[in-house]
Amino acid sequence: MKFIIDNWYLFLVALASGGMLLWPLIKNARDGALTPARVVQMINREKAVVIDVCETEEFAAGHVVGARNLPLGQIEERLPGVVKNKALPVVLVCATGARARRAVTMARKLGYDNAQAMAGGLAAWRAASLPVEKT
Template identity: 55%
Template sequence: MAAPCAGTLRVKFLLDNWYWIVTALVSGGALAWPQLGRGGANAVSPQEAVQLMNREKAVVIDVCDTAEFAAGHVVGSRNIPLATLDGAKGLPSNKTLPVVLVCARGSRAQRAAGVLKKLGHERVHVLAGGMAAWREASLPVEKSA
């Protein structure tokens, strides 16, 4: 009698153990979901951003364009539009200082996080939900002239 081929054994294993495979995939997805919903591993809530600002002197950088920044931004934040971020002078020279990136909803801030990490900044965070989440949390917003 001939031995079964390796491909047949793999298929048989998958069919015999499908419920374990599904359980592993569902468990992994359940563990990853909170991070994906927050905007990634480096995302922080508005409350966590405030703690970073108060306890660790985090620098808040708003990567919105100038008009959006003028319409309302986190009190004390610096405006460095995403397009000008690479090589901007307003970035902290101490690359170990925490940086919180903000935009309207969080997507531009995620892209900006990649830029700052490439520039060597070690502690880059993104405000999950952006200014919309900041306002929803009833945190202070200032407008520029």
């Protein structure tokens, strides 16, 4: 116990560094964001549908293989026609993840409870060296 009292600052530093390491995991869990590796698992195991919410020009420049393009402004009108089964996992992707998080909110209002955003967007997908296709 004397060691702990004499070296309280070391324990404080260890606690702070541990918190900083855990923060991204906690934040992503709260936001419902997915890693690119988890998205691949969902596509392969759970038949997840990948929706790219980028504008058409951005989508044509590069997107997740097999993704469908629904620009953010068209999600509410077109998503029910593209993904008819609301029980399927829906992965929303954009360039960096910001628009995808907004799209998750819209999709959940439409009844897609399994809608989630991919953390980091297409940039994270490319950083993980996963395939990108262009149209």
